[in-house]
Amino acid sequence: METRLLPASTRDDRESISAAVDLLREGEVVALPTETVYGLAADATNPAAVAKIFAAKERPSFNPLIVHLPQPEALYAVATLPHASEQLTLRLIHSFWPGPLTLILPALETTAPAVRAGQPTLAVRISAHPVFSAVCMQLDRPLAAPSANRFGKISPTRAEHVLSELGGRIPLILDSGATYHGLESTIIRVKDNEIEVLRPGPVTIETLNAFAPTRLAVAGPSRPDQPAPIAPGQLPTHYAPTTSLQLVDPLPDAPTDALSSGILLWNRSDWSPVVLEKFGHVVELSPRLDPSEAARVLYTKLREMDQVGLKRIFVQRLPAVGIGKAIMDRLEKASGPRL
Ligand code: TXA
Ligand code: MG
Numbered sequence: 536m537e538t539r540l541l542p543a544s545t546r547d548d549r550e551s552i553s554a555a556v557d558l559l560r561e562g563e564v565v566a567l568p569t570e571t572v573y574g575l576a577a578d579a580t581n582p583a584a585v586a587k588i589f590a591a592k593e594r595p596s597f598n599p600l601i602v603h604l605p606q607p608e609a610l611y612a613v614a615t616l617p618h619a620s621e622q623l624t625l626r627l628i629h630s631f632w633p634g635p636l637t638l639i640l641p642a643l644e645t646t647a648p649a650v651r652a653g654q655p656t657l658a659v660r661i662s663a664h665p666v667f668s669a670v671c672m673q674l675d676r677p678l679a680a681p682s683a684n685r686f687g688k689i690s691p692t693r694a695e696h697v698l699s700e701l702g703g704r705i706p707l708i709l710d711s712g713a714t715y716h717g718l719e720s721t722i723i724r725v726k727d728n729e730i731e732v733l734r735p736g737p738v739t740i741e742t743l744n745a746f747a748p749t750r751l752a753v754a755g756p757s758r759p760d761q762p763a764p765i766a767p768g769q770l771p772t773h774y775a776p777t778t779s780l781q782l783v784d785p786l787p788d789a790p791t792d793a794l795s796s797g798i799l800l801w802n803r804s805d806w807s808p809v810v811l812e813k814f815g816h817v818v819e820l821s822p823r824l825d826p827s828e829a830a831r832v833l834y835t836k837l838r839e840m841d842q843v844g845l846k847r848i849f850v851q852r853l854p855a856v857g858i859g860k861a862i863m864d865r866l867e868k869a870s871g872p873r874l
Pocket of ligand 1: 654657
């Protein structure tokens with residue numbers, strides 16, 4: 536299959552947007568930019584279309600998808616509000632939609648069963664990206680859209696990343712340049728008026744804490760009584776480059792394989808120049824030490840480092856506060872054992 540790449544940066548790029556809508560209406564999959572990462576979208580109510588997402592990504596069928604809505608009222612066609620936490624849920628929806636917050640809600644059986652992967656719940660959000668939003672509104676259906684990468688790999692933050700992962704497998708990619716946040720949405724579950732964060736992301740735990748007591752779910756291997764993963768982190772490795780990745784604090788000495796390895800720095804001034812000059816490849820995440828910039832460029836830098844034939848990639852730990860928590864979450868998963 537030939538993969539077409541069409542430019543689309545605003546909702547006025549009508550030709551590109553209509554091309555995507557037409558394909559989606561025919562039951563095809565299309566890669567679209569969101570404000571977090573690129574998604575691989577299909578009509579969430581069409582089982583055959585949803586099956587194409589799993590096939591293109593080689594995604595295991597037990598891993599459920601996020602459904603993106605055209606507007607907030609569309610929620611009531613796919614899910615309900617959690618009992619006894621309706622008000623808190625609505626306040627979160629009003630505050631963060633459209634935007635990078637995904638809520639796990641009790642599901643109605645209106646989306647294709649594969650979207651929910653057998654769960655009684657549904658992951659739902661509304662994208663703030665003008666192109667995604669225009670496509671979804673013109674189609675006027677919920678769109679299932681996981682990140683547009685092969686299973687277990689780094690999420691794409693540029694159209695070229697999607698092309699290298701899924702080229703030849705999907706008919707169309709809308710190219711909007713680099714995505715704004717660079718990391719996947721925050722996923723939460725609301726229960727008994729408390730917030731549980733299943734995946735930290737651009738809407739930070741500190742921000743959510745202003746709405747209700749918020750805690751990070753403990754990630755770990757699936758338990759036998761929970762055959763389906765309840766959070767993305769329950770798979771041993773995720774968001775991983777091919778090169779083995781190791782998190783480090785500033786090293787007093789360079790490792791013996793430094794010359795054939797790369798290092799991704801958070802703060803260069805934490806390091807002795809004598810140690811750094813022994814590395815074959817040195818990259819900085821954000822020279823001005825801006826955590827949002829670090830999040831935005833993280834996946835691009837990791838992809839670039841993955842392509843230069845390094846033996847290992849060392850990554851300096853950064854402070855796990857605000858968006859730093861989400862960055863560290865992804866890096867910890869990327870440093871897990873290879874699938
Ligand atoms: O920013 C994002 O969220 C991007 C863009 C495209 O919207 N999407 C994304 O989707 O990251 P994906 O499929 O790569 O990650 C969604 C994660 C899955 O790993 C899945 O485990 C979890 O959400 N998930 C989906 N439905 C769930 C449910 N009912 N309960 C718990 N976790 C769920
Ligand atoms: Mg993903």
